[in-house]
Amino acid sequence: KAGVTQTPRYLIKTRGQQVTLSCSPISGHRSVSWYQQTPGQGLQFLFEYFSETQRNKGNFPGRFSGRQFSNSRSEMNVSTLELGDSALYLCASSARQGDTQYFGPGTRLTVL
Amino acid sequence: QKEVEQNSGPLSVPEGAIASLNCTYSDRGSQSFFWYRQYSGKSPELIMFIYSNGDKEDGRFTAQLNKASQYVSLLIRDSQPSDSATYLCAFGNSGNTPLVFGKGTRLSVIA
Numbered sequence: 001k002a003g004v005t006q007t008p009r010y011l012i013k014t015r016g017q018q019v020t021l022s023c024s025p026i027s028g029h030r031s032v033s034w035y036q037q038t039p040g041q042g043l044q045f046l047f048e049y050f051s052e053t054q055r056n057k058g059n060f061p062g063r064f065s066g067r068q069f070s071n072s073r074s075e076m077n078v079s080t081l082e083l084g085d086s087a088l089y090l091c092a093s094s095a096r097q098g099d100t101q102y103f104g105p106g107t108r109l110t111v112l
Numbered sequence: 113q114k115e116v117e118q119n120s121g122p123l124s125v126p127e128g129a130i131a132s133l134n135c136t137y138s139d140r141g142s143q144s145f146f147w148y149r150q151y152s153g154k155s156p157e158l159i160m161f162i163y164s165n166g167d168k169e170d171g172r173f174t175a176q177l178n179k180a181s182q183y184v185s186l187l188i189r190d191s192q193p194s195d196s197a198t199y200l201c202a203f204g205n206s207g208n209t210p211l212v213f214g215k216g217t218r219l220s221v222i223a
Contacts, residue, residue: 033210042215043156043200056210090155098204100146101211103155 001027004093004104012110018079021107025072025093031055032074033101034066035090043090049074050097078109086111114139116214118201124220131188133217135201138182142203145177145184150198150216159186159199191221 005024013019025032034046045058049068066076072093078085088108092101115138125131133147144163148156162168162175162184174187184203188195198216 043213045210048210055208097208098144098211100158100161102158106155
């Protein structure tokens with residue numbers, strides 16, 4: 001079975017721009033979670049989607065949004081980028097909520 | 113607030129020794145527990161999960177769960193330099209809430 005894939009792998013943007021990241025879960029997995037990871041910080045939970053519905057949301061500003069499609073693929077969007085948004089963005093999929101999560105390779109976003 | 117506490121390390125052990133990583137959690141309703149390994153610049157990869165009190169072994173790795181004391185540990189036997197990484201523990205309590213991750217313990221295995 002193919003693992004979780006994320007595109008793009010690397011991204012460089014400037015302040016004020018917006019960005020869309022994509023995540024394709026493992027086949028058959030319906031739950032997708034997004035995390036932000038910065039140096040020295042743990043995984044910061046962004047949101048979780050299950051069956052196209054956002055089930056949980058972390059403590060991030062409204063500039064961070066996401067969605068899930070009927071095929072379980074998910075996208076997250078960050079608008080009006082700030083320097084502090086530079087991070088590794090990780091997507092994880094699981095068969096069900098609360099189940100074992102499998103991570104994708106991540107998208108490394110650099111905001112200049 | 114559900115929390116997971118891990119010693120950030122670094123934990124240094126000589127090659128061939130047993131590395132012991134510990135994690136405590138606050139939510140008594142936790143039902144599932146996970147250990148992930150993350151190499152620098154890479155994404156976390158699942159090492160093992162444990163649901164029941166006691167020990168679970170997988171190769172050189174043993175997870176130990178004690179729900180009464182609210183801690184879970186990971187033992188790595190015959191530690192190798194390739195085990196040098198950050199180890200994250202996580203727990204979940206139901207299908208309606210996201211997994212909660214600790215900040216990780218950095219392990220360094222010295223050859």
